[in-house]
Structure formats: C-alpha cells, structure tokens
Amino acid sequence: MFGENEKNVSKLKDFWVEFFADRRDGGHRSSAEEFISMEAKEKLFHLDGGKTLLDFGCGAGELLVYYAPEYEHLVGVDFSASMLDEASKKVRDRKYGNISLIQADDKTVWEKLDCSFDRITAAGVVQYLTSQEIDSFIFNASNYLNKGGKIVLFDILDPRLYPLWKIGLFSQNAGFLNILRKVGFEFKVMLSASLNNHPKDILGFSHNPNAIKKIAEKYNFEATFVKSMYYEYKYHAIMSRTSEVQEF
Numbered sequence: 001m002f003g004e005n006e007k008n009v010s011k012l013k014d015f016w017v018e019f020f021a022d023r024r025d026g027g028h029r030s031s032a033e034e035f036i037s038m039e040a041k042e043k044l045f046h047l048d049g050g051k052t053l054l055d056f057g058c059g060a061g062e063l064l065v066y067y068a069p070e071y072e073h074l075v076g077v078d079f080s081a082s083m084l085d086e087a088s089k090k091v092r093d094r095k096y097g098n099i100s101l102i103q104a105d106d107k108t109v110w111e112k113l114d115c116s117f118d119r120i121t122a123a124g125v126v127q128y129l130t131s132q133e134i135d136s137f138i139f140n141a142s143n144y145l146n147k148g149g150k151i152v153l154f155d156i157l158d159p160r161l162y163p164l165w166k167i168g169l170f171s172q173n174a175g176f177l178n179i180l181r182k183v184g185f186e187f188k189v190m191l192s193a194s195l196n197n198h199p200k201d202i203l204g205f206s207h208n209p210n211a212i213k214k215i216a217e218k219y220n221f222e223a224t225f226v227k228s229m230y231y232e233y234k235y236h237a238i239m240s241r242t243s244e245v246q247e248f
Ligand SMILES: C[S@@+](CC[C@H](N)C(=O)[O-])C[C@H]1O[C@@H](n2cnc3c(N)ncnc32)[C@H](O)[C@@H]1O
Pocket: 016, 020, 025, 026, 027, 056, 057, 058, 059, 060, 061, 062, 063, 077, 078, 079, 080, 083, 104, 105, 106, 122, 123, 124, 125, 128, 129
C-alpha cells in the first residue's frame, strides 16, 4: 500500500512525465549554438576529465553532443521519448558512434546500465526531483561510479536567489513598478496552481546547497558548490568521494 507521501511523489512524477512528453529542447536561455557551446564548455571544465560519462536527463542531447568528443563512451538517459528522439537525430547527424541513449527515469535507469562511469552528471534536472529522490539518485549513482569518479549536478535552482530572479530583480529594467507587477503575477500563478492542484512552478523545486551537502555526506561524498556562469539563480554541485579526497 502507498503512503500519502509516496502517492504525492508519484502524482508529481506523472506531472513531469506529461510535461516533458512532447518537448523537444532543454529550455536553455538561448537555443543558439554559440550559447549552448559556451554552456557546454563551462560544464566540461567542471566535469574535469574522465573517460566515461552518464548524462542523466540528457534531454535533446544539446550538451551531450558537446561532451562527446571528450569521452570514450557516453550514455544519455531521459524519460521523454520526444527528447530522446531529438537527441538521437543530433547523434546521427554528427556521426558520433560513442553515445548510447536509454529511455528511463531516476528509478529505472540503474537496472538498464551495463557499466559504471567516471562521471555521472545531470544538467537542469535536479529541480524535477524531490529531496527524497535526490537522496536515492546519489545513493544509486555512487554504486555506478568508478574509483576517482565524480557526480556533477549542474544548474540547481538556488532558493536564496531564485525568488529574486523571478520578480525581476536581476533584470536590466528592474524598476519598482515592474517588480511590483511581477510579484502580483507570481502570486496569481501560485494561487491558481494550488487551486488546480499543480506544481507551483513549471521549473520545479529549488534545493538549498546545505541540504544537497547533507545528502552527499551521507554517502561519503565531499560536495563543493560553484555558481552557474550563465544562470544567475542556479548553482552546480560537484561531488567526490571523501576517502579519495583525503588520499591526495
Ligand atoms: C530542462 S531539461 C534539460 C535537458 C538537458 N540536460 C540539457 O541541459 O539540455 C530536463 C530534462 O530532464 C528530463 N527529466 C526530468 N526528470 C526526469 C526523471 N525523473 N527521469 C528522467 N528524465 C527526467 C526531462 O525529460 C528533460 O529532458
């Protein structure tokens, strides 16, 4: 029998599955190749090497294809068939023979893998997972991580900055009236979401870095946090095993 909490988590998961069911891009700030290639460069810098990579929630493969030349073998995972369809077109067009794509979610992915990885990463995905799901994800990922490996979670919504970004505080025309208008708009969105029993925010959940740090430590990872270069309200979490950190 499902408890109330599990039922809510499963209802939320259904919402996100449906939300991404016909999407065909990862919603980057700009879809221009010039911008995505800069984002990918920033991410490759933080991924910091390794030979094999799992990109969880790879979406349309927008970043994955930029990771491809740097790795021997890559696996992209997503629960959305339309996203994977776009990803596989990109892989085919660019003739990358080192990428496999798997349709799965954060629970089912592990049984579909047949190898472990030097890097396990996810960009813009943690916001669609609850704290409980992040906990299980890191536990499972730790079992598929090679010695010296890293889990790198990119672009996590920062609860300390995200509300400020939403009301337009970081925008170039952040006047008092504009901010007031946005606050009113956000309030309307929240009210309608709770009346319609929908998540309040189509960007999902924000997670405090301290909560992520606690989860990382529970599974013997040391986490470092860096600000996202291209999204002022997001941060990246880079996790390495504590014992391996101390060996150096
Ligand atoms: C914002 S997009 C980012 C895509 C890609 N990482 C990028 O940066 O271009 C988020 C992706 O995560 C996928 N996703 C979200 N929750 C997931 C889950 N629980 N299991 C598998 N995929 C998930 C969505 O289908 C979507 O493709």
